[in-house]
Amino acid sequence: MPAASLETAADPEELPEAGPFDEVAREAVYRAIESRRDVRNEFLPTPIADVVLRRLLAAAHAAPSVGLSQPWSFILVREPETKRRVAEIFGRRNAEAATMFEGERADAYRRLKLEGIETAPLNICVVCDRARGGPVVLGRTHQRDVDLYSTVCAVQNFWLAARAEGIGVGWVSIFEPDDLKPVFGLPHHVAVVAYLCVGHVDRLHGRPELEARRWGARAPLADVVSDERWGAGSLLFER
Numbered sequence: 001m002p003a004a005s006l007e008t009a010a011d012p013e014e015l016p017e018a019g020p021f022d023e024v025a026r027e028a029v030y031r032a033i034e035s036r037r038d039v040r041n042e043f044l045p046t047p048i049a050d051v052v053l054r055r056l057l058a059a060a061h062a063a064p065s066v067g068l069s070q071p072w073s074f075i076l077v078r079e080p081e082t083k084r085r086v087a088e089i090f091g092r093r094n095a096e097a098a099t100m101f102e103g104e105r106a107d108a109y110r111r112l113k114l115e116g117i118e119t120a121p122l123n124i125c126v127v128c129d130r131a132r133g134g135p136v137v138l139g140r141t142h143q144r145d146v147d148l149y150s151t152v153c154a155v156q157n158f159w160l161a162a163r164a165e166g167i168g169v170g171w172v173s174i175f176e177p178d179d180l181k182p183v184f185g186l187p188h189h190v191a192v193v194a195y196l197c198v199g200h201v202d203r204l205h206g207r208p209e210l211e212a213r214r215w216g217a218r219a220p221l222a223d224v225v226s227d228e229r230w231g232a233g234s235l236l237f238e239r
């Protein structure tokens with residue numbers, strides 16, 4: 001190894017083993033990914049133990065973030081009155097949403113249950129502080145929205161860790177971006193990224209509920225991959 005790289009190498013003590021997981025652990029990771037579902041209906045009222053919630057939040061907080069800016073914050077919502085206010089805003093926006101579809105599709109939309117705000121014992125408003133890290137952040141210099149993407153990475157970590165803990169998560173996004181700001185007193189530079197309904201579940205759908213209810217269908221992997229050896233997938237750049 002050249003001398004220069006020896007000088008800059010990190011302390012080997014700090015480098016964890018980077019080989020593949022053993023088969024059981026590997027299976028567990030893929031199982032969490034494949035069996036994770038969006039939950040709207042099935043929340044049990046059982047409260048989530050603090051120790052478990054901390055693990056989930058720590059998993060979220062371990063997400064990658066642009067320039068290590070960690071722009072996320074998690075607002076935990078348990079008060080029925082706060083949930084009621086959020087559910088009311090959702091109800092209004094969801095009625096608007098239904099008018100954006102036509103004919104049978106609008107009827108089908110109205111039959112869908114798209115949130116569990118008041119039935120989930122815990123709601124979490126995940127926000128992104130767009131000023132965190134100052135005006136110039138490594139990696140965000142040319143792409144302003146990567147702080148939002150980082151926050152989404154935190155949401156996904158939370159969602160997968162929750163699956164492993166037997167806790168369901170439902171993402172509710174049928175709001176205007178600024179609708180929830182007054183509910184939580186959020187300043188101008190803080191963006192709402194996700195509103196999550198969270199609670200124990202004892203069963204999960206085997207496939208996306210929107211697929212089971214014939215709203216949509218999962219695309220085969222080959223449709224969304226472009227590989228020089230095999231050509232472009234059929235959904236790439238579909239108009």
Ligand SMILES: Cc1cc2c(cc1C)N(C[C@H](O)[C@H](O)[C@H](O)COP(=O)(O)O)c1[nH]c(=O)[nH]c(=O)c1N2
Binds near residue numbers: 036171173
């Ligand atoms: C950014 C974002 C926003 C939303 C969602 C997801 C994501 C990633 N999803 C859940 C979505 O419908 C669901 O993930 C897909 O249908 C796939 O199903 P599974 O997550 O595999 O169960 C969702 N579901 C819902 O009932 N109401 C909603 O407002 C939203 N909003």
